[in-house]
Amino acid sequence: MADDTRRIGIMGGTFDPIHHGHLVAASEVANRFALDEVVFVPTGEPWQKAEVAVSPAEDRYLMTVIATASNPQFHVSRVDIDRDGPTYTVDTLRDLRAEYGPKAQLFFITGADALQKMLSWKDTDLMFEMAHFIGVTRPGFALSDDHLPADTVSLVQVPAMAISSTDCRARVAMGKPVWYLVPDGVVQYIAKRRLYK
Ligand code: ATP
Numbered sequence: 001m002a003d004d005t006r007r008i009g010i011m012g013g014t015f016d017p018i019h020h021g022h023l024v025a026a027s028e029v030a031n032r033f034a035l036d037e038v039v040f041v042p043t044g045e046p047w048q049k050a051e052v053a054v055s056p057a058e059d060r061y062l063m064t065v066i067a068t069a070s071n072p073q074f075h076v077s078r079v080d081i082d083r084d085g086p087t088y089t090v091d092t093l094r095d096l097r098a099e100y101g102p103k104a105q106l107f108f109i110t111g112a113d114a115l116q117k118m119l120s121w122k123d124t125d126l127m128f129e130m131a132h133f134i135g136v137t138r139p140g141f142a143l144s145d146d147h148l149p150a151d152t153v154s155l156v157q158v159p160a161m162a163i164s165s166t167d168c169r170a171r172v173a174m175g176k177p178v179w180y181l182v183p184d185g186v187v188q189y190i191a192k193r194r195l196y197k
Pocket residue numbers: 012013014015016020021022025109110111112113114115136137138139161162163164165166167
């Protein structure tokens with residue numbers, strides 16, 4: 001059994017679908033912060049996306065499992081999809097803290113776009129107590145922690161991947177390829193389940 005002082009990265013997202021931007025960010029942060037593992041946490045109902053049609057949680061969960069299966073450091077958690085109601089990061093952190101124990105160090109990874117909006121999230125003070133936050137670069141968004149309390153966030157440059165799930169969905173809807181934007185198994189899963197048509 002691994003010891004309980006592990007360094008755990010947490011990558012929350014809708015993952016509709018998961019793409020190489022998510023995977024590169026997680027891999028880069030795992031290396032830079034000497035993380036023991038990264039847990040990908042697909043959202044239940046994303047409260048910021050209440051107006052947008054989101055694929056069923058089980059499809060998003062399975063695509064995340066397929067995309068991460070070959071990396072021994074990567075895991076997927078069901079905490080958010082198994083909890084009723086909208087997903088708030090503060091609840092994600094509370095559940096993962098209970099799972100990994102009081103001594104685990106939690107690092108919540110978030111792209112520059114999400115970091116810009118972070119103060120609008122629920123219970124941010126509590127969130128900052130429960131985890132260290134890592135903001136990563138994302139093409140098209142400025143990475144800044146000026147609006148956030150000192151020492152709560154680290155900023156990390158990751159290889160630039162101009163990929164978004166929104167663009168992947170639009171490509172599938174138009175019959176354009178998503179090969180090399182998402183892992184091969186995810187391309188096949190999207191076709192098999194006829195997602196985004
Ligand atoms: P959508 O277009 O549906 O919002 P998305 O591509 O933004 O999808 P999300 O599931 O919303 O993906 O993002 C999950 C997390 O991954 C967020 O913190 C987001 O900022 C980050 N992220 C997404 N794409 C990238 C990327 N290309 N580079 C760096 N970080 C990214």
